[in-house]
Amino acid sequence: MPIQPHADSDASRRAFIAASAAVGAAGLVAPFAIGAPQAQSGTKTLNLGLVGCGGRGSGAANDSLSANPNVRLVAMADVIPEKARAARDGLAKEHPGRVEVSDTSIYGGLDGYRQVIADPSVDIVLFATSPGFRPRHIAEAVAAKKHVFAEKPTCVDPAGYKICCAASDQALKQGTAIVTGTQYRRQASFVEGVKRIHDGLIGDVVDMTARYCGGPIWYRGREGGMSDAQYQIHNWMHFIWLSGDQPAEQAVHNLDVVHWVMGGAPDTCFASGGRFTKPEDSEMWDSCSATFAWKDGRQCDFKSRQLPQSATDFDNVVYGSKGTAFLRAFNNGTQIYDRSGKELFSMKGDIGAAYKQEHKDLVDSILAGKPIVELRQTAESSLMAVMARESGYSGQKLTWDFISDSSTLDLFPKELKLDGELPLPFVRVPGTYQMA
Numbered sequence: 001m002p003i004q005p006h007a008d009s010d011a012s013r014r015a016f017i018a019a020s021a022a023v024g025a026a027g028l029v030a031p032f033a034i035g036a037p038q039a040q041s042g043t044k045t046l047n048l049g050l051v052g053c054g055g056r057g058s059g060a061a062n063d064s065l066s067a068n069p070n071v072r073l074v075a076m077a078d079v080i081p082e083k084a085r086a087a088r089d090g091l092a093k094e095h096p097g098r099v100e101v102s103d104t105s106i107y108g109g110l111d112g113y114r115q116v117i118a119d120p121s122v123d124i125v126l127f128a129t130s131p132g133f134r135p136r137h138i139a140e141a142v143a144a145k146k147h148v149f150a151e152k153p154t155c156v157d158p159a160g161y162k163i164c165c166a167a168s169d170q171a172l173k174q175g176t177a178i179v180t181g182t183q184y185r186r187q188a189s190f191v192e193g194v195k196r197i198h199d200g201l202i203g204d205v206v207d208m209t210a211r212y213c214g215g216p217i218w219y220r221g222r223e224g225g226m227s228d229a230q231y232q233i234h235n236w237m238h239f240i241w242l243s244g245d246q247p248a249e250q251a252v253h254n255l256d257v258v259h260w261v262m263g264g265a266p267d268t269c270f271a272s273g274g275r276f277t278k279p280e281d282s283e284m285w286d287s288c289s290a291t292f293a294w295k296d297g298r299q300c301d302f303k304s305r306q307l308p309q310s311a312t313d314f315d316n317v318v319y320g321s322k323g324t325a326f327l328r329a330f331n332n333g334t335q336i337y338d339r340s341g342k343e344l345f346s347m348k349g350d351i352g353a354a355y356k357q358e359h360k361d362l363v364d365s366i367l368a369g370k371p372i373v374e375l376r377q378t379a380e381s382s383l384m385a386v387m388a389r390e391s392g393y394s395g396q397k398l399t400w401d402f403i404s405d406s407s408t409l410d411l412f413p414k415e416l417k418l419d420g421e422l423p424l425p426f427v428r429v430p431g432t433y434q435m436a
C-alpha cells in the first residue's frame with residue numbers, strides 16, 4: 001500500500017482529520033472506513049508521535065505500524081534522547097520507509113513531549129512514559145486537538161483521575177480520539193467471554209476473583225551523577241508518584257476486566273497488604289489484597305503481589321448463579337462451565353493480536369470520523385487500583401465517592417526539574433499514613 005511522503009500536504013491532511021473529527025463529534029455516519037476500500041485508506045496517512053521510547057513505547061509504535069499500513073512515525077520524545085534514537089533505528093529496520101524521524105524531530109528532557117504535541121504533522125500522540133506523567137501529557141495533547149493513544153494506567157492518584165475525566169470530556173466534545181493500552185478489552189477470548197457473561201450464560205454474576213500475582217519486579221539502581229529526578233524516572237517502578245505501585249502499574253489490567261464485567265466502578269474497597277522483600281529506597285509494597293463491593297451486593301476479591309519463589313496467578317474468574325467463567329490472562333484463553341462442570345464455551349487467547357487491534361481500532365475510528373474516546377473507563381479502572389492501594393496503605397475502607405470526588409491526593413511533585421531534588425521516598429504504613 002502506498003505511503004504518502006512525509007511532506008504531503010499537511011494543510012489538506014489536517015483539514016481532513018479536523019473534518020472527520022467534527023463528524024465524529026456530531027455522531028454522524030462515518031464518511032468512509034479504513035477497513036473497507038483499500039484505495040481510500042491508502043490515500044490518507046496518519047502520522048504518529050511517540051512520547052516515552054522504552055520497551056512498551058517501542059512495542060506500541062511497532063504495533064501501530066504493523067496494524068495500520070497508512071500510519072508512519074514522524075516524531076519522538078524521551079527524557080533520554082538516546083533512547084528515542086535507538087528506538088527509532090530499531091523501528092526503521094522493522095518498517096522500512098515508514099519511520100521518518102530525523103534527529104531534529106527527536107526531543108529530549110522533561111518538556112520534549114510538548115514539541116511532539118506541537119508538531120503540526122503529528123496526528124496521533126502515543127504516550128508510553130512511566131504512568132505518573134500520563135494525565136498531564138494526555139490533557140495537553142487533547143488541548144492541542146491531537147488524537148491520543150495512552151498506555152495504562154492513565155492515572156496514579158485522584159488528581160490525575162480528575163485530569164483524565166476533563167480530558168475525556170473535552171475529547172468527546174471536540175471529536176478527537178483517545179484509545180488506551182488496556183488490551184484485554186480487545187482480546188477476542190475476553191470480548192467473547194464477557195459478551196456471553198453479559199448475555200446471561202452463567203446466570204446472574206454474584207462474585208469475581210482477580211489476580212495479578214507474579215514474581216519479583218525489576219529494580220534499576222542509582223548510577224553515579226544521577227539527580228533525584230533522574231534516578232526516580234530511571235527506577236520509576238519503585239516511586240509511587242511515577243508507577244502507582246503494583247495494583248496500578250500491573251494489576252490495572254485485571255481491574256479493568258472487573259470494571260468491564262461488573263459494568264462500572266465499585267462502591268467501596270477494603271484492602272490490606274505489606275512489604276517484606278523490596279529494597280530500602282523503594283516505596284512499593286509486595287502485596288495488596290482487596291474486596292471491592294458494589295451497591296447491589298456483588299463483590300470482587302482482588303489480589304496482587306510480587307514475591308520470589310511463590311505461586312503465580314494472573315486470571316480473572318467470574319462466578320454466576322448458573323456457572324463459572326475463567327477469563328485467563330495472556331494467551332491462556334477463556335473457558336465457561338455450568339454448575340455441573342459441563343463446558344459451555346471455550347476460546348484460545350491471543351494477546352499479541354489484541355496489542356495490535358487497539359491501534360487498528362484507534363486509526364479506523366479516526367478515519368471513519370467516529371473517534372473512540374475510552375479514557376474515562378480506563379481512568380476509572382486506574383482509580384480502582386489507586387483505591388485498593390490507598391485502602392491498604394491507610395488501613396481504611398474507602399468509598400468511590402470519596403476517592404473520585406472528595407480526595408485531594410496529588411502525588412505529582414510540586415516542582416520537577418530533571419537535575420533537581422525530590423522529597424525523600426517513604427513507605428506508607430497503616431496507622432501512621434492518612435490518605436488526603
Ligand SMILES: NC(=O)c1ccc[n+]([C@@H]2O[C@H](COP(=O)([O-])OP(=O)(O)OC[C@H]3O[C@@H](n4cnc5c(N)ncnc54)[C@H](O)[C@@H]3O)[C@@H](O)[C@H]2O)c1
Nearest residue numbers: 052053054055056057078079083128129130131151152181
Ligand atoms: N499494555 C501493556 O501490557 C503494557 C506492558 C508494558 C508496559 N506498559 C506501560 O507502558 C508504560 C511504559 O512502560 P515501559 O515498560 O516501556 O517502561 P520503560 O522504562 O521501558 O520506558 C519508559 C520510557 O519513558 C521515558 N520517560 C519517562 N518519563 C518521561 C517523560 N516525562 N517524557 C518523556 N519520556 C519519558 C523513559 O526515559 C523511558 O525510555 C507504563 O505505563 C507501563 O505500565 C503497558
